[in-house]
Amino acid sequence: MKKKSAKCSNAVLLGDNTMKRLLPLLLAALLLVSCSAAKPNFVFLENTAVDQNTGLVWAKNANMPGRQLIWRGDDNVYEYVKRLNETNYAGYADWRVPSKNEMGRLIEYAKSMGYDKAKMDTWPYQKLRQIGFIDVRDYEYWTSTRQSPTEIWTADLASGKVAPKQESKPYYLWPVRGNSSR
């Protein structure tokens, strides 16, 4: 009996020591996992880029219309997204305008790859081009988040700023599909 209990306490002691050694490693691993969960993790396909962490699917081409679009009027953002869904672009019929949080997270991700205001090649649009997106413009993009009856949040992929702007001006559109926490 005595031998058995001694063995047990040794095992507990060994376990404690191992735990003490492993704890910092476990914490570091946990931190890494939580960081990578917040950041996008893209897999590039023919026409899309799938963010494996959020499940969002972005159009690989960040300037599909080939021009800036207006919000209200003929041939606007709504009409363009509607056409994408009617034609089942890339096999999906639930394309939409990204929210300000989704655009914000994309910009944060681009900035996390080394952003220096003084160096143009580190600006978000350049970093997003470098990882595989096509025709990312150094200008403002629409989000679906409304600020007021006349203002909508836009995301500037040159400066990285996300701010409300007058909806009467034209901006670029980068369609997304799938759900995130928005």
Add this chain to the structure above:
Amino acid sequence: MKQSRKLVLYGMAAAMLLATTGLAGCSTTAGVEATGKTSWNEEGARGLDKKIIFNNSSLAGDIEIVDVKSALVGDVMRVQAALRSKDKDTLPFQYRFDWYDAGGFEINSGAGSWKPLILTGRETKTIQAVAPDPRAKEFKLKIREPDK
């Protein structure tokens, strides 16, 4: 002297009466008018702001504009209106569509002609029109009694 003064006053009153009736005749459509203006909601979806104006009480009592809707054919505006007779007798009248651009300027001014339509008692009929070109963002459907 008094008589001539009275005559002048009566003359002036008659002239004023003629002028006002004449002006009224020119400024309004003697009938029913339905206007529709293209609009976009907060999501950017296209819609139609509708308004129906009755300038003629007898026609207003006879005809009801039940529904007005618009859609795009390619990039050209198409309008459909459903008209219902409130009368039990046959009702002849005329209608026409006028088209305006986003700034409110008439397109092909005066090119549209009055078309005849007959509604039998309590009947509902739909009429349709397609804008002359893609600039059209607003329309007016005018309805009047037929020429006598």
